Amino acid sequence: MAHLLDNHVLLHLANASILTGIMLSAMTRWGFFRYWWVLTKFAITMSQLYAAVFLLSPRLTALAEGVRGSDPALLFATALMASAIAFQGWLSVAKPWKRTPWAEARLDVPPPPRSVICLVLLAPVLDWLLAEVVFGHAAPLFTTLTAIGYPIWRRVRLARRAS
Structure with missing residues (x-):
């Protein structure tokens, strides 16, 4: 039963969880590398992903x-x-550490358009459909495109505004 849950439920929930974490960093003032607690959560998340895929599965x-x-x-x-998931939850609430030395001084991040928020919510569902209907195995295509594409799109949009 654990094997079935791992391959048909937890895998997709893990992809959705990673996407929401990455997008919350990308769409809010917390950023990816501005605060130690966010960077720690990111490192734990990536470690858990690879441990789950290569060791546990x-x-x-x-x-x-x-x-x-x-x-x-x-x-x-x-x-x-x-335990690591519980620690990440605590980090999200306590926000214990200060900013990283390489944090940008600017913290004003414009809110994302509603279409981006809808895409973030829709991407894991589309990936699940792609996995279950087309490929028969996990294929986080829309999740990956969203996580990579939005920060690039936002950077271009901010550069155009500045010029």
């Missing part, structure tokens, strides 16, 4: 296929992941 697959019995490392890794 193969172990769940092996467990589902009956290759080996109970795996204490899987239990430990799951507890570690849950």
Whole structure:
């Protein structure tokens, strides 16, 4: 059951979670690299993503296929992941550390257009449809395009306004 949840539910929820975190950084005054707590959350998120894909998922697959019995490392890794998520939640509320030394002085970030907010909400759904209907496996195409495209679009838009 854990294998099915991992491949058909948690994978898509993880992609949606990463997108919302990245887009909240991109669309708000917090930014990506302005505050240590945001940078820490980003590093934890990326570590969790790769740990889940390359370490936990193969172990769940092996467990589902009956290759080996109970795996204490899987239990430990799951507890570690849950603890990291709790720590990230605490970071979001407490915002404990100051700005990074390379933070830009300007903090006025214009709000994104409603169309961008709709795209952020729609991208994980479109990725899920793409995965389930077209490819048969996860393909975070719209999530990736949104996460990469919006900061570039905003930078170009701000440069045009400044000139």
